Amino acid sequence: MKRKIAAALAMAMTFSLAACGGGGGTDTPSTSNGEQENVTLRFYNYALSETAKADWWNATVEAFEAENDWIDIETVTVDYNSMIQTFTNDLASGLAVDMVYGEVSWIPALAESGFVQSPEDVLSADFYSGYYDYVLEQMKYNDTVYAVPHYYSPSLIFVNKDLVEAAGLSMDSFPTTLDGLKEWIETLAAYYQGDTNVTTIFGLTTAEVSATGANINAMYNAFGGTLINDQGGLADLTSGDNLTAMTEMLDFYKYLIGSGYTQENLKLKDYRSSFGAGNVVMYVDQSWGYAQISEVSDNTSDFTVTASLPGTMGTNGKGESLVESHCFMIGSGLSDAQKEAVDLFIQYCTSTGTMEDYLNNIGLAYVAHENMEDCQISPILDGASSGKDNVVTQPLISAATSVQTEMASMVLNYVSNGVSSEDAVNSYITEAEYYINQ
Amino acid sequence: MTFPVEAGKKKQRPAFRDQKTKDVLFCLLLLLPAIVLCITFIIIPIIDSVIMSFQDYRLVNLTQNIPGEWNNFSNYTRLWGSGRLQSSIMITVVFVVATVVLTFVTALILALILNSKIRGARLLRSIMMIPWVVPTVITGLLWMWIFANPYGLLQYLVGIFTGGHVTNFSILSNTDTALWGVIIAALWKQIPLMALLLLAGMQNVPDDIIEAAKIDGASYVQRLVYIVLPYMKSVISVSVSMCIIENFKQYPLFATLTNGGPTGATTTLAVLSYDEAFVNYNYGSGAAVTTVWLLLMIIVVFVFRRIFRTDND
Numbered sequence: 017m018k019r020k021i022a023a024a025l026a027m028a029m030t031f032s033l034a035a036c037g038g039g040g041g042t043d044t045p046s047t048s049n050g051e052q053e054n055v056t057l058r059f060y061n062y063a064l065s066e067t068a069k070a071d072w073w074n075a076t077v078e079a080f081e082a083e084n085d086w087i088d089i090e091t092v093t094v095d096y097n098s099m100i101q102t103f104t105n106d107l108a109s110g111l112a113v114d115m116v117y118g119e120v121s122w123i124p125a126l127a128e129s130g131f132v133q134s135p136e137d138v139l140s141a142d143f144y145s146g147y148y149d150y151v152l153e154q155m156k157y158n159d160t161v162y163a164v165p166h167y168y169s170p171s172l173i174f175v176n177k178d179l180v181e182a183a184g185l186s187m188d189s190f191p192t193t194l195d196g197l198k199e200w201i202e203t204l205a206a207y208y209q210g211d212t213n214v215t216t217i218f219g220l221t222t223a224e225v226s227a228t229g230a231n232i233n234a235m236y237n238a239f240g241g242t243l244i245n246d247q248g249g250l251a252d253l254t255s256g257d258n259l260t261a262m263t264e265m266l267d268f269y270k271y272l273i274g275s276g277y278t279q280e281n282l283k284l285k286d287y288r289s290s291f292g293a294g295n296v297v298m299y300v301d302q303s304w305g306y307a308q309i310s311e312v313s314d315n316t317s318d319f320t321v322t323a324s325l326p327g328t329m330g331t332n333g334k335g336e337s338l339v340e341s342h343c344f345m346i347g348s349g350l351s352d353a354q355k356e357a358v359d360l361f362i363q364y365c366t367s368t369g370t371m372e373d374y375l376n377n378i379g380l381a382y383v384a385h386e387n388m389e390d391c392q393i394s395p396i397l398d399g400a401s402s403g404k405d406n407v408v409t410q411p412l413i414s415a416a417t418s419v420q421t422e423m424a425s426m427v428l429n430y431v432s433n434g435v436s437s438e439d440a441v442n443s444y445i446t447e448a449e450y451y452i453n454q
Numbered sequence: 455m456t457f458p459v460e461a462g463k464k465k466q467r468p469a470f471r472d473q474k475t476k477d478v479l480f481c482l483l484l485l486l487p488a489i490v491l492c493i494t495f496i497i498i499p500i501i502d503s504v505i506m507s508f509q510d511y512r513l514v515n516l517t518q519n520i521p522g523e524w525n526n527f528s529n530y531t532r533l534w535g536s537g538r539l540q541s542s543i544m545i546t547v548v549f550v551v552a553t554v555v556l557t558f559v560t561a562l563i564l565a566l567i568l569n570s571k572i573r574g575a576r577l578l579r580s581i582m583m584i585p586w587v588v589p590t591v592i593t594g595l596l597w598m599w600i601f602a603n604p605y606g607l608l609q610y611l612v613g614i615f616t617g618g619h620v621t622n623f624s625i626l627s628n629t630d631t632a633l634w635g636v637i638i639a640a641l642w643k644q645i646p647l648m649a650l651l652l653l654a655g656m657q658n659v660p661d662d663i664i665e666a667a668k669i670d671g672a673s674y675v676q677r678l679v680y681i682v683l684p685y686m687k688s689v690i691s692v693s694v695s696m697c698i699i700e701n702f703k704q705y706p707l708f709a710t711l712t713n714g715g716p717t718g719a720t721t722t723l724a725v726l727s728y729d730e731a732f733v734n735y736n737y738g739s740g741a742a743v744t745t746v747w748l749l750l751m752i753i754v755v756f757v758f759r760r761i762f763r764t765d766n767d
Contacts, residue, residue: 027483
């Protein structure tokens with residue numbers, strides 16, 4: 017009898033394991049409500065993991081749903097490190113990826129995997145034509161636009177006005193050349209020598225993470241270099257303007273780190289919090305870095321101002337900046353009703369009424385669509401306004417994240433590990449080509 | 455030798471053999487759930503991963519359900535040619551050896567102290583449990599704050615002990631010291647469990663044998679080397695095996711503390727595998743690293759088990 021019971025239990029367990037393999041997905045609910053079909057959009061948004069932005073997004077979605085009662089938006093938090101896993105798992109569970117809000121660097125992976133489609137096929141033509149070309153250009157992957165920008169930012173310098181003025185300098189005469197910038201740095205360093213409250217005179221991030229890679233690449237462009245050629249390959253970094261830009265950029269990092277004006281291996285978020293605490297005089301970031309600066313204390317707007325990168329950077333550099341943007345990506349396989357809902361939602365989020373508060377108080381940035389032309393931009397960005405049109409675009413490649421992150425390793429090799437600039441660049445080329453050619 | 459036979463059957467087989475067959479079948483039936491589990495969740499994924507390591511398998515293969523294509527060992531040759539594989543194997547081995555040896559030695563010393571009936575031993579044992587119960591990611595964050603530059607505790611202490619001469623010491627930013635930063639965090643996390651396991655083993659050493667050795671004039675070190683440690687052989691074997699495996703597959707500490715940097719100085723096989731598969735979305739290459747990693751771990755554990763083979767094995 018005992019044997020029979022044991023055998024029955026074993027069989028039951030075996031079959032229950034087999035039963036675990038089954039399962040089906042759930043369809044997006046779509047019911048009729050009068051003449052208008054009800055639709056649900058699953059909206060994956062990286063910004064929901066940041067408190068200030070999450071509050072704004074939740075309120076915006078709620079207000080949009082109140083205006084469009086046939087649309088239900090289900091928001092899902094997703095971050096860069098896990099987005100593909102999240103999407104893949106959700107798709108396997110029958111959950112749709114209808115809309116994604118993320119960074120430009122996400123585009124290649126999402127486009128290659130077939131998660132997103134061209135917004136040109138979804139958004140109304142009149143609205144789509146209102147995007148500024150130079151921002152939209154950065155959303156292209158393999159000659160197709162795969163995202164639309166919400167707003168954009170060039171690289172700019174956050175400056176603590178109070179610390180600068182205390183050292184006898186004036187923002188009215190902020191340097192427009194690299195040499196002038198170095199003079200400022202020296203003056204500030206001399207003034208704050210021995211002051212333990214001021215840890216950084218001019219901060220540049222060198223931690224080996226993707227945001228740092230983009231930041232270093234922006235500096236390289238400001239020095240007049242080009243990293244990715246028009247064919248999507250690595251540009252020739254061993255001769256001409258590119259070599260000059262790379263060498264001058266590396267020397268600038270060495271000058272800053274070697275003199276103790278910046279710390280090695282810090283992330284942008286480290287500088288943001290230190291700047292908010294009043295410990296950093298200047299550092300290079302995107303405009304929306306202010307969101308994390310303002311989390312530190314309530315009075316950060318009193319001392320925070322911005323400046324463009326100097327218009328003369330080294331031999332050939334014009335202080336040109338790469339366009340960075342937060343953008344909407346639209347899921348593939350949407351029904352017509354869902355496409356209409358996505359169109360309405362993106363238009364709603366790209367209007368002056370919706371965005372003015374956000375662009376002034378939460379994520380400072382410049383507008384990327386003519387619908388927001390009348391939008392008041394935060395006065396904090398006034399000082400950097402000359403740089404907002406001094407931008408260049410770079411072809412998007414699937415290995416962009418790794419290729420840019422390796423730039424941080426190159427800088428650290430040269431600055432901290434005693435490698436010559438030639439060897440550091442050659443080593444970088446080997447690493448970058450490894451990723452590009454895989 | 456004759457066997458009893460069952461009546462009424464054309465072919466007469468020994469009852470002993472029938473019973474044995476029945477027992478074997480019954481055992482197999484009882485084992486069936488475990489076998490199905492093993493095959494489904496261990497064997498098939500491993501085989502799948504090994505097959506994937508020989509293929510060009512990208513994100514699109516995963517999302518569009520397109521089979522991977524055989525690529526002539528390209529994943530392995532590319533990793534080897536770039537030097538990444540050798541470098542990450544070396545870093546992994548150094549990390550595992552250093553962490554396991556230091557964990558074992560420190561844990562053994564702690565276990566000996568706790569076994570010497572000192573005052574407050576029970577309290578110490580309870581306190582020692584804390585690092586072990588803290589999740590590994592939290593351990594990483596905790597040590598990241600301690601190591602932080604320029605406001606970390608370590609930076610502060612170095613500043614004090616050097617009289618303010620060293621002001622920019624960042625253990626995780628230096629290629630020579632970054633791995634040791636991770637090893638320190640791993641030791642903090644793993645020593646308590648190892649110490650408690652060794653202590654449990656130590657307390658099972660028969661007192662009468664220790665007493666007999668004392669009477670025979672054996673010194674403390676002699677008793678430790680010739681009686682205590684041999685008696686603890688099976689406990690040492692299990693706990694060190696666990697420690698080796700734990701550190702071979704260590705990823706959370708590297709992810710939170712260094713992410714493989716600076717300049718690849720802490721890129722272990724775990725970090726390399728993650729980067730290839732989930733940063734560059736080259737699942738074939740990630741699987742190749744995983745296959746090498748698995749083989750290496752099997753070899754190391756096999757060799758270790760051979761060395762520590764006991765009579766019971």
